[in-house]
Amino acid sequence: MAVRRGAGVRVRLTALAVLVVGLGLVAGGAVALTLVRDQLTGNAEAEARRQAESFAPMISGGLPSVLPPLVQVVARDGTVLGASSELAHTRLLALWPDGGAVKGTSRLPDGEHHAVAGVLASMGGQPVAVFAAVSLEHAEEGVEAATTALSIIVPILLVAVGGTSWLVVGRALRPVEAIRERVTEITASQLSRRVPEPPADDEVGRLARTMNEMLARLEEVHDRQRRFAADAAHELRSPLASLRTRLEIGLAHSSGTDWVRLAGDLHREAVRLGDLTDELIVLALADGVTEPVGWVDLDEVVLAEIDAVRTRGVVDVELSPFSAARMRGRAGELSRVVRNLLDNAEHHARHRITVGLWSAERFAELVVADDGPGVPDSDRTKVFERFFRSQRARERDSGGAGLGLAIVREVTERHGGLVWLADSAEGACFHVRLPLAVEPSA
Template sequence: MSRVLGSVRARAAAGATVVVALALIAAGTAVLLVLSSHLQDQAGLQAQVAAREVASQIATGKAYDKLDLPDGDDHPVVVADDRGRVLAAGDEVRAVEGKPVDRAKQGAGSAGPRGPGDDDDDDDDDTVQLKPGEVEDDVDYRDGTANVDGTVSDYRFAVLEAKDTHGAQVTVRAGSALTPEQDAVGSVRTAMLIGLPLLLVVVAGVTWLVTRRALRPVEGIRGEMAAITASTDLSRRVPVPSSQDEVGRLARTTNETLAALESSVERQRRFVADASHELRSPIASLRTQLEVGVAHPELLDVPGAVEDTVRLQRLAADLLLLARLDAGERPAEARVGLAAMVREESSQRVADRVPVQIGELAGGEVAGSRSQLGRVLGNLLDNAQRHAVSSVRVAVARDGEWVVLRVEDDGPGVPESERERIFERFVRLDDARTRDDGGAGLGLAIARDVAERHGGSLAVRAGSVFELRLPVAG
């Protein structure tokens, strides 16, 4: 159960259901409020029409006992003077707002003008001043109850003032039943209470099905990734759906990652195999010489043992540097002057087969590791020494925002078809460009890796000209 509730489908269905429920509750509440307000306004309008109709009859001088009053069930009407005496009321009206209607004291004709002795404290400054035969324009609305023929119901009352032709001011109170409004609002509320759960069930079900269909390719990707992990077969690929949505892009990105991982693992396997092969030869040679020296000390080839040891040391250093580069080691951010580095490196190469000639050395500093860039220069010079006939030349130039270091020899040059292959690890060309057994085939690969990690490039431009381009620092 917890697995189901923790799935993406369950969370999506629950989230959609909650959002829809909140939206429906808010919309339903707004509908009920608007509907109730509209129906109350309609009831108030009907009550106002009934009150004005009765007030108009009074203003024209019609006797109170002759007033044409509407049916009490729909519009209960009570006419009272300024002292509260009921002058007229509907036949079935028993009480209004809790006050009983005393029919025995109802006026039988016009209320008539009030005498001087009738003046009392009931008058106040808020009494509307009307002329005889006038009806007040403003209407006061109130909600209350009325007892009509023994049934108490809610009504909306319209209350206004009027004066008869004798100058007597009366209050006309007419009501309109709120029962239809209450019934309508109650019906809508009941329909919402019944329909809301059903609609939420439909929303949850549809969301569940749609999410399940949308996530089906993801489950296929997950299953295939699990199978690849279990089998360690990196040549397999996850299924790519035909859709161009996020899932399709995820599948394509996953396959690209698997391809890169497969290539990396294959390159690592070749690296280990080639390194083992390269290490086997100097180690075997050194062991043989040492065993011969133990048995016959006079036959020990000390220079040869030293040469094998140096070769083994260099190879180990190259492998260690490649391992650090493959691990993503970032170069230092020191400022390095290539011209000064060329002078220093050339001054130390006194035992080279071909003297190094120094050309133009333009100024310009680059950012990076002094030791790694020195390793690049040393590898390029070693490569030139290995293939040169009589000349090795190095120069530094400035090309806009780049500092360019060129190492050139007068050897046979690199065939155009091999100019990228020579930068692969453990690659050595045939005797067409070889004067000795050379190194392990790692020098140029290391040089290009270092150049790229410094934001630059290393390439063969023409024949045997190696060009290192690095961005100017800062």
């Protein structure tokens, strides 16, 4: 299916910057033109009023023979009593200055707009109005000049804004493009490579560091899976080879083979192979757990697993000290932690297992100790590794696959806890500390 490609981020951001700035410049230009027009028109109206006020005292005794340009005298009934030659047949304003002065605009016969102001005067004892007009040609020329200037400046500014935005956005996205190119080069066999991290502590820098942290986790998981596959193949090869060898020998010497004894040997190997397969499945599903998280009474889980050990009657189990502990977690996984610790202790104990459980304000701690031979100092840091078995365990038929304690560590860490082998006067003493309020990770 074809992938639809729209405008890139660089294009969209540049267009957005040009659009926003363009709208701002247009709105600002309109406001500026309005202010210029109002200012120039107001100046013309003020000049017209000044001329009218300066002429009004001159008609108190009667009209002069010649009136100044663009001046008109109007009676109360609207009759034009006198006007300059260009205003002989035109009434400037239909208003009467009752409150003092009036103002407005008018178009004269020559087609030009004029600002008009009128004031009240007295001629021969009768009230009259004196109107004066001032051309708005200069105001219109000023507005036209401002409009021309804006029509030139605005496109230049928009081009400058667009070019600057294009360069700035391109520079800002350059690390993102470098990250993209590096990610396309990384394959499953090159997880050790990292994306370039820009020095700035901004969104792009944090993205690069987050991706490198993700790549580090993927590399760790990939390495673990590869080691797991190699170790699993190695461990499975031994019981399968034993089964095949014994069957081939039995078939080659069928007349002299004790088939009942061979069946018993094969059964033991099959049980060992089944146990190993179960533990491998647990580890393989460790990163894809689906069991829901809920409240778990850890003390009840421990007591249930202890009952299974006591039922077998191989060793005695003592509780010291032991108290209730309730936490958030996955009951099935926590049961396996307890079961594996008890199985390990039962396997190595001579006569007795001691189990302790207590809770503090923020964590619960489980202790499983045995009176066995203990763990050699050289193996203390290895007991939680997958498929590790001490030489002493390898010499025993039920030595296990070396996965029990590895499962304990992985489940405990997934619940946000810690597991360690503590010093002990005799035997081995395992401690598991689990937080009471932290949700386990998926």
